[in-house]
Amino acid sequence: MHVSPGDRTLPRTALAMAPDAAAAVFTPAALEALGRVCDLVPSPVLHDLGTAPARAVLRDVEVLVTGWGCPALTASVLESAPRLAAVVHSAGSVRGHVTRACWDRGVRVSSAAAANALPVAEYTVAMILLAGKRTLERARAYRTTRHRDDWLLTSHDVGNYRRTVGILSASLIGRRVIELLRPHDLDVLLHDPYVTPEEAAALGVEAVGLATLFGRCDVVSVHTPLLPATRGLVGRRLIAAMRPDALLVNTARGAVVDQEALTEAVVGGRLRAVLDVTDPEVLPPGHPLWDCDNVLITPHLAGSQGNEWDRLAELAVSEVARWAAGDGFAHPVRRERLAHLA
Known part of the structure; x- marks a missing residue:
């Protein structure tokens, strides 16, 4: 010894x-x-x-x-x-x-889940802010045209001022995302059935119902663990309730989201998505999400690496x-x- x-x-x-x-x-x-x-x-x-x-x-x-x-x-x-x-x-x-x-x-x-939560939260916040500036779409257009548009004509749909961000579940990662979003001029909503309105207020967020979260937010970020009760939680009705051109970020598990319904929404141009997880991982080579300009898919890299x-x-x-x-x-x-x- x-x-x-x-x-x-x-x-x-x-x-x-x-x-x-x-x-x-x-x-x-x-x-x-x-x-x-x-x-x-x-x-x-x-x-x-x-x-x-x-x-x-x-x-x-x-x-x-x-x-x-x-x-x-x-x-x-x-x-x-x-x-x-x-x-x-x-x-x-x-x-x-x-x-x-x-x-x-x-x-x-x-x-070490708390330690692993930090890089996932950092990834999430980075994607929310980059998506608010339409960074990927505008960079792609810039590379194609080699021409800079008149910046004073930028649409008011671009930017991160007073955007409404919804957090689905106050998990370790969800709470860290809330913390990292705090310095920004964003309105943050939370849905978590285990968090009281008083606890939500202490976190600096507004507690809302599930349908309200998806209906009010410019961005919904999924941080729900995959459990029997949460498989397919983000289903067709919730996806249909999202505002046109809203963004869904999923760094949790692919199976929490109805991927068929999400695919229809993003391929149809109604929604945007950042997916660090899919169902299955990896998607089949011919899956339409691979070639959809409204979607960024990353190879489950948000966690510690x-x-x-x-x-x-x-x-x-x-x-x-x-x-x-x-x-x-x-x-x-x-x-x-x-x-x-x-």
Whole structure:
């Protein structure tokens, strides 16, 4: 067991995720930082928890630092990890690997979802502001004509002053978008059935019904987790209720939106869309959204990538340090909240 300078025994800890995820998120510097706050198993990264070497590691592990590609922590796995008391997830959703058996045992869980929310929120706000200036359309026209129009003839439909932006769900990402929009001259509406009008007022937004959100806003940004109750939530009626030339931004999950209805609306020129997610991912090569000038499709890039992975690693290290010190997690995932989380 590794012992800190203060003679405090640090928890035996192992990484459990796909090897490429571990290499991306946990750089040598991040591993060194993690090793200072726990008794880190140097290797291997656990990606198949059923093997004899993996079970030998699990026998002494108190904390698992998980990431993308972590296998499910089933009852059988937990039998091989009798000392496991905490899971620190270095990504967002824990649904794929933290099973009922973990909750039943009382394993404490933390997630870096808050850290991963920031780049998604940044992407969302950037797209809202760029779309308000009609940046992509005007850049495309400029490239084609090589001629600048008289800027004093710009339509009043262009610009971001006093636009109305609707946020669908006050998730971690939705709340961060609201925060980042605050300095701008925008009116922000929110629909979330779990947020009271008083809570909405504290966020600086107006709480409205679902139909009102889609009917009043120049932009609707979707931040609803994909749950059985939210599949197809943004359906044909809501899409039809949107104002002509309104923008739909989806950085949540493709299946939250009725893609057929959205495709009809944007191909017909009635709406615009920014889609970082689709259903399925990737769309078939011949899908009409690929060639629609009213749509920007990006390859699910809004979440943490590149140097943004460092933020995930730093949060995971911080959470392990808190656990080792007996302080509890700053970013706990609670069983009773699972029904509302991605």
